[in-house]
Amino acid sequence: MRVLLYATLRAAAGTREAEVAAAPGETVGTVLNRLVAQYPALRDEIFDDPEGTALKPYVAVYVDGRNIVHLQGLSTPLDGTEEVALFPPVAGGSGA
Amino acid sequence: MPLGGYANRIGHVDLTTGTVTYTPIDEEIALKYIGGRGYGAKLVFDNGPNVEPLSPENILVIMNGPLSGTPINMSGRLAVCTRSPLTGTITDSHMGGWTAARLKWAGFDGIVLRGRAEKPVYLYVENGQISIHDASDTWGKTTHETVAYYREKYGQDVSVMCIGPAGENLVRFASIMNEHDRAAGRGGVGAVMGYKRVKAIVIRGEQKRMYDFVPRGDDRYESARKRGLKAIMESAVTAPNKGGLSLYGTNVLMNATNTIGSLPAKNFQMTQWDQAEKLAGETIRETILVHEPTCHACPVHCKKEVEVKEGKYKVRVESFEYESAWALGTLCLNSDKESVAYLIYLCNIYGMDTIETGVLLAMAMEASERGLLKEQVAWGDADKQIELVERIAYRKDEIANLLAEGPARAAAALGDPQMAMCVKGQAIPAYDPRGQQGMGLSYATSNRGGCHLRGYVTSVELLGIPEKADPLATEGKAKWTKLFQDLHAVSDSLDLCKFSAFAEGIQEYLDQFNAVVGLNWTVEDLLRVGERIYNLERYYNNLCGFTGEHDTLPERLLTQPGSGPASDKVCELEKMLKEYYAERGWENGVVPEAKLKELAII
Numbered sequence: 043m044r045v046l047l048y049a050t051l052r053a054a055a056g057t058r059e060a061e062v063a064a065a066p067g068e069t070v071g072t073v074l075n076r077l078v079a080q081y082p083a084l085r086d087e088i089f090d091d092p093e094g095t096a097l098k099p100y101v102a103v104y105v106d107g108r109n110i111v112h113l114q115g116l117s118t119p120l121d122g123t124e125e126v127a128l129f130p131p132v133a134g135g136s137g138a
Numbered sequence: 139m140p141l142g143g144y145a146n147r148i149g150h151v152d153l154t155t156g157t158v159t160y161t162p163i164d165e166e167i168a169l170k171y172i173g174g175r176g177y178g179a180k181l182v183f184d185n186g187p188n189v190e191p192l193s194p195e196n197i198l199v200i201m202n203g204p205l206s207g208t209p210i211n212m213s214g215r216l217a218v219c220t221r222s223p224l225t226g227t228i229t230d231s232h233m234g235g236w237t238a239a240r241l242k243w244a245g246f247d248g249i250v251l252r253g254r255a256e257k258p259v260y261l262y263v264e265n266g267q268i269s270i271h272d273a274s275d276t277w278g279k280t281t282h283e284t285v286a287y288y289r290e291k292y293g294q295d296v297s298v299m300c301i302g303p304a305g306e307n308l309v310r311f312a313s314i315m316n317e318h319d320r321a322a323g324r325g326g327v328g329a330v331m332g333y334k335r336v337k338a339i340v341i342r343g344e345q346k347r348m349y350d351f352v353p354r355g356d357d358r359y360e361s362a363r364k365r366g367l368k369a370i371m372e373s374a375v376t377a378p379n380k381g382g383l384s385l386y387g388t389n390v391l392m393n394a395t396n397t398i399g400s401l402p403a404k405n406f407q408m409t410q411w412d413q414a415e416k417l418a419g420e421t422i423r424e425t426i427l428v429h430e431p432t433c434h435a436c437p438v439h440c441k442k443e444v445e446v447k448e449g450k451y452k453v454r455v456e457s458f459e460y461e462s463a464w465a466l467g468t469l470c471l472n473s474d475k476e477s478v479a480y481l482i483y484l485c486n487i488y489g490m491d492t493i494e495t496g497v498l499l500a501m502a503m504e505a506s507e508r509g510l511l512k513e514q515v516a517w518g519d520a521d522k523q524i525e526l527v528e529r530i531a532y533r534k535d536e537i538a539n540l541l542a543e544g545p546a547r548a549a550a551a552l553g554d555p556q557m558a559m560c561v562k563g564q565a566i567p568a569y570d571p572r573g574q575q576g577m578g579l580s581y582a583t584s585n586r587g588g589c590h591l592r593g594y595v596t597s598v599e600l601l602g603i604p605e606k607a608d609p610l611a612t613e614g615k616a617k618w619t620k621l622f623q624d625l626h627a628v629s630d631s632l633d634l635c636k637f638s639a640f641a642e643g644i645q646e647y648l649d650q651f652n653a654v655v656g657l658n659w660t661v662e663d664l665l666r667v668g669e670r671i672y673n674l675e676r677y678y679n680n681l682c683g684f685t686g687e688h689d690t691l692p693e694r695l696l697t698q699p700g701s702g703p704a705s706d707k708v709c710e711l712e713k714m715l716k717e718y719y720a721e722r723g724w725e726n727g728v729v730p731e732a733k734l735k736e737l738a739i740i
């Protein structure tokens with residue numbers, strides 16, 4: 043499946059998007075652990091622990107545009123057709 | 139003992155008579171409304187609701203807060219307050235750069251402009267004195283030319299707040315600019331300055347004076363300042379050269395809002411766009427970024443200066459901001475970053491709000507497609523956008539003259555007011571309320587019309603600060619909206635950059651405020667001031683005839699679903715609004731007398 047990377051995560055992985063294997067029924071956590079195995083520089087950017095069981099605060103993972111914290115977190119099941127997007131903390135607007 | 143942080147001097151400029159008088163800060167007002175937006179709103183309120191925005195009776199208040207220009211981090215901001223010619227509401231718009239700091243160092247908390255000059259003038263501000271001078275040499279010039287002219291005359295170390303041709307021609311969404319590309323963009327504050335025939339305010343202030351307004355060496359002050367700085371340096375958002383805001387600027391948001399389906403495109407007909415990446419902060423950093431400027435006392439450097447080196451859009455401009463790139467790009471389906479940079483530059487030199495201009499052009503594109511506007515303005519046609527911006531700034535012809543009135547008035551005249559994506563006559567910014575329900579409530583209840591900065595609910599809906607809230611849900615949004623509105627009223631009155639809220643909390647604000655001003659307030663005291671300011675502004679609007687009827691959104695957002703994750707969503711405003719009024723203690727958008735008394739407004 044396609045995993046899209048944004049902002050500093052792009053720079054860390056050296057790519058805008060990654061193709062990661064995902065079988066139907068596998069969870070977001072499994073896919074993300076496969077992703078960091080492919081791009082080791084991402085591990086510390088995304089996960090809070092070496093085992094890859096907890097996300098860093100403010101790192102946002104979206105499945106088809108829905109933040110997994112509003113789904114089932116890292117246990118959110120995938121069918122492999124979704125698009126996963128990963129963001130480091132971002133904010134902005136404009137100040138006027 | 140006088141309050142710390144303040145210069146204790148306000149200049150009152152009567153442009154009709156050409157006289158300047160000075161008063162100290164009114165301590166009672168300062169203790170109730172702090173400074174910046176709060177103090178300015180109180181002066182506009184006291185001037186009365188029955189003033190025509192474009193009349194000698196309206197006042198334009200340029201106001202610092204007690205923290206502006208001090209060594210407190212992210213304190214380089216001032217507020218411009220007036221009755222808006224765009225919305226008819228009370229309004230305030232803020233600018234960064236060094237103008238606020240230099241105004242404080244020149245010995246002023248604020249300047250109040252009254253009346254109307256007979257001929258164009260500029261003000262020169264230095265060392266506690268304001269003088270009025272003939273501006274016939276710069277009237278008609280662009281903002282960049284005006285800054286260059288006065289820097290040549292007075293030295294490169296002055297700040298120049300000025301208007302461009304749009305302000306002179308009373309374009310209803312004209313901005314006031316400073317340091318070339320920093321804007322008090324919203325609400326038409328530049329048109330009020332233009333009406334008063336004030337081309338520029340040139341300010342000289344010596345930097346070493348920044349320490350005069352703080353208790354240097356005092357433990358409470360030093361530790362509060364350092365804790366604030368530490369929070370900024372360590373925040374995952376603001377940390378210099380690490381955080382998303384520092385590295386990519388505000389435009390780091392383009393891909394994020396697009397992902398969650400809250401990026402308005404094609405005049406809010408869509409909430410996702412497959413071309414957005416081409417304008418996003420990541421792309422800009424890789425391609426046309428040349429410099430990363432900052433404001434007074436800010437280590438974040440969120441400004442992203444870009445350069446198009448050749449071709450017909452050859453330009454160098456400092457502010458490729460999210461809202462600007464979105465309005466002039468995404469909303470108009472123009473994905474060409476070079477022409478968008480050029481359009482931002484044009485808005486800046488003519489002195490026009492980029493958000494209002496983009497929303498206006500998108501409205502014109504829709505109107506043209508539907509045959510309501512008798513001119514071909516195709517989606518994504520950058521050269522047509524450029525042509526229109528130039529015509530509007532000078533009100534060159536009948537169509538340009540109509541568009542210069544702003545999207546709401548123009549759409550109504552063209553036959554369908556619902557084409558104007560505005561609240562209370564001011565354009566809605568770059569977060570679609572179908573993909574971010576809370577922002578819908580925040581827009582609808584904003585006292586200055588469509589605005590993302592009255593209550594930045596995006597903080598919980600997208601970023602998760604201080605906690606994560608589902609952007610598609612309505613639950614809890616009334617509470618968040620009120621809290622952010624009150625909190626921003628506080629930071630706008632201190633006056634600190636709002637982006638400080640991505641690192642600092644109310645406790646850091648409080649500690650720095652107490653230490654500088656010399657008080658022992660609590661968090662509740664500070665938030666109560668925020669609530670008081672929000673209610674004062676609302677009361678002013680009520681006196682101008684605004685009620686709950688005006689706390690609404692364009693029909694499109696309430697009836698037509700968005701795209702992507704928001705494809706089955708409309709903004710469920712009614713539900714949130716009811717809860718919000720209950721939170722506020724308002725009756726159908728009106729502040730009852732009991733509330734005014736409770737907050738000691740009357």
Ligand code: SF4
Pocket residue numbers: 137212213214234235431432433434436437438439440441635636637638
């Ligand atoms: S964060 Fe950006 S806008 Fe705010 S003070 Fe710093 S440089 Fe200026």
